[in-house]
Amino acid sequence: MRKVLSILIILTLAISLVACGGNGETNEEGNVLDKDWKEIVKEAKGTEVSFYGWGGSQQTNEWIDGFLADTMKEKYDIKVNRVPMNIEDILNKMLSEKQLDSEGSIDVVWINGENFSTAKKSDLLMGTFTDVLPNFEKNLDVDSEEVKKDFGHEVDGMEAPFGKAxxxxxxxxxxxxxxxxxxxxxxxxxxxxxxxxxxxxxxxxxxxxxxxxxxxxxxxxxxxxxxxxxxxxxxxxxxxxxxxxxxxxxxxxxxxxxxxxxxxxxxxxxxxxxxxxxxxxxxxxxxxxxxxxxxxxxxxxxxxxxxxxxNTHFLSIPFNSPNNPGALVLINEILSIEAQASKYDPKNWGDLPVIDNSKLSEEEKALFEEIDLGEATLPQEELLTNRIxxxxxxxxxxxxxxxxxxxxxxxx
Missing domain, CATH: 3.40.190.10 (Periplasmic binding protein-like II)
Incomplete structure (x- = not known):
């Protein structure tokens, strides 16, 4: 796999002068990142978002297909299409689309560590987008090393954390x-x-x-x-x-x-x-x-x-995402208090939240405190204070x- 990724970097750099670049543009409509959030939400309404990533956990898949998909449909009239695929195949797909200068097919990608670094160096990502998301600043500690870095690599706003492990x-x-x-x-x-x-x-x-x-x-x-x-x-x-x-x-x-x-x-x-x-x-x-x-x-x-x-797992947006507005709305919703609390519940997924607890209201804190973690799960406080x-x-x-x-x- 790592040999494939190394080849990807070389090939991508070789074609970088002739391939299309990704700066968050929405074709003729201009740069989506320059738009007001309400306008982005309006553009995303009634669209479909393709969510590519690891599909090896039944619980994770059910949370995306259930809670997340239902929430996106009810709140924004957005359909979520989850596409399970290994990350090396996803990167190959993104590179192939760039080489051919073809229309993109991936809106949101679950990516981490060396794979993020490969995509970033190969110019396969949309660019800096996290400062556009209302819930990013509102709910996260944006100065945290776990938000700013991914396996030692500077994130530079090109991916948003959505859970911890x-x-x-x-x-x-x-x-x-x-x-x-x-x-x-x-x-x-x-x-x-x-x-x-x-x-x-x-x-x-x-x-x-x-x-x-x-x-x-x-x-x-x-x-x-x-x-x-x-x-x-x-x-x-x-x-x-x-x-x-x-x-x-x-x-x-x-x-x-x-x-x-x-x-x-x-x-x-x-x-x-x-x-x-x-x-x-x-x-x-x-x-x-x-x-x-x-x-x-x-x-x-x-x-x-x-x-x-x-470590922290992240979501990013490919350079040629066909639905940038929908991708931004989806990632922002995953960073909501409600989504993070739902995802934290072991009966749903059991994924550690990325929320900064100091920013929570008493009512919001109660959402997390009321979750039954069970006898086999260590308290979040114990985990976070013993985290390297x-x-x-x-x-x-x-x-x-x-x-x-x-x-x-x-x-x-």
Whole structure:
């Protein structure tokens, strides 16, 4: 995938002089970003917005197709068309449309990290638009690093945050007497419960996050956050954590000879009782799976005492979006208090809100406080006070490559 994205950048830069650029224009009608918000809403009425992004979560899909689509139809007479597609395919589609100078087909895209950086460098995005959204300034802390940066990359108003994630560990309280709160205790736990713990092999997103959490716990975030994307330098700095993972290996499921390929596989192993711990980048997902009967009712979540990695997911608008007004109205609505509260409820999605709590009225605060998070979910305050930023996106594939080279599995 990353090779494809690198090729995309090269190809895009090569054609940049002849391809169309994207500055938020609405064809002959001028720049939509220069218009009054009421006029933008008026133009969006009766239109259709195509929402492209990851479609791997049934709950997420149902929230978009249900709450969001219903709200957009009722409030603005806008139809939401969700199109599930992997981000690399989305970027290829955007690039192809640019190369051919053809009409766009994507209005809103769910994008993050290195993929955002690729799209930004390749001039595939609309441009700065967040300052046009009323709910952006009204409901968010616009000076927050998590709003201004995406995996270390400057956002420059070219994408809007719409939810947060944070890495948590999952365990079965009925089978685990004491959960580990740091890497040392995790090693002892694995030794005492041989074969009952493992993690997905990077580059699985969650497995990669687990490896970075171990690096943070052993090496320290402050000691890796400013590293240059130089493999030898990164390797030298993180080797204490790689050595730890090598030592942990024989105590894992199947003695570390093989690893779950995806987080979905590890979820199934936990659900079947094959392991007693799991992990997730959505701190509310464990409770959601308890409620559907996938996970045992004794499921709980915990954090490492030094904190865990959190990131923000974003929405952007392609340079050639055929419905800029509709895209802006959709993103603005997702940043509303009502949408953020609905999305936060584990029965709907369980996605952490991006709202600045200090800007909420007492009535608005009540919307969030009344949500039943369930026994398996940690309070938002505990999560936010134990939250560590993500590394710059260009360091992540380097760390994954070092893991693959130093933690061999069967057949390697």
């Amino acid at each position: 944070q890495f948590v560990m999952i365990y079965d309280e009925a089978r685990v007497d004491k959960y580990p709160v740091n890497h040392k205790e995790l090693m002892e736990f694995a030794k005492s419960n041989k074969g009952k713990f493992t993690y997905p092999a990077p580059p699985d997103f969650t497995g990669s996050a687990f490896v970075r959490n171990i690096i943070y716990d052993i090496v320290g975030y402050e000691n890796v956050k400013d590293l240059e994307p130089n493999k030898e330098q990164v390797k030298e700095k993180i080797m204490p954590a790689i050595g730890y993972l090598q030592e942990l290996k024989p105590y894992l499921w199947r003695e570390g000879k093989t690893y779950p390929a995806t987080i979905a596989q590890l979820d199934n192993m936990y659900a079947d009782g094959e392991v007693v711990m799991d992990m997730t980048y959505n701190p509310n997902s464990a409770e959601a799976k308890v409620r559907t009967g996938e996970f045992p009712e004794s499921t709980r979540t915990f954090l490492f005492e030094n904190g865990t990695i959190g 930023p993500e590394l710059p996106a260009d360091l992540v594939p380097i760390i994954e490559e070092i893991w693959l080279e130093n933690i061999p599995t069967e057949g390697e």
